[in-house]
Amino acid sequence: MAPRMDPLSLEVVELIGTVVGRYYEEYERAAAEHSLTGAQARVLGLLSIEPLPMRRIAQKLKCEPSNITGIVDRLEARGLVERRPDPLDRRVKLAALTEAGLSTATHLRESLNFAREPLAELSTQERTVLRDLLRRMLGV
Template identity: 55%
Template sequence: MPPTPSDELARQVTGLFAAINRRYAQESEAAAGTHELTPLQAKALLAAEQPVPMRRIAEHLHAEPSNVTAIIDRLEARGLVERRPDPGDRRVKLVAATPAGRTVVTDLRTRMPFAGSPLAPLSEDQRESLRELLQLILEG
């Protein structure tokens, strides 16, 4: 039985999701690789450009905090981030990029124009519509 127009449209949309993901991953991997970082390490470093709690980095990476600890440990060993107490709550540790880390962040942003802002071609209304449509897909 030949595919229906709806099946063909679904295939095209799914293919576009895959192409976007592939482009994002390739660009991220190439940029991170220039600094001998994994894509997750680069994403964590980008998230720590300003001091941020480890919990927020975990949310940004969609990862468990225990996994993020190992990532931050590696970045810290390379001198790209530092841990410091949160002045508002001494129990919380903030992760912040060091001057060397901020230099790497600047270079990563330059090397990742698509991954850094994949929705740039869309207007605010289009972004909101896309978010709503993607939420419908996930909820369905």
């Protein structure tokens, strides 16, 4: 039997769950405003950092590569994503944002107020501590 969590740890877990829930609610709302699913919006967000092979997108989103293929197909049909050969290995195809995709990803990011507003109330030092604690929890 697993040891019981102390009351403070239970409260922290509940608060993290609430933050995650609110983030996903707002993310889904913002995605819907762009006629996207949450998964499509998350793929655009990842690709706004750099082009990625489908397998890597699937790893980052913790889903099957076949799901990513379908998502990328739909984004490609809308002109938001294109497939291109990886310059380091031409056998691999990268999913990359088009100009329209980059614009949509930027608008999506800018419309996410949930985290921006509460974080703005924290000092730079407090945000740094929060970031460092979250990194430590995640082992990154």
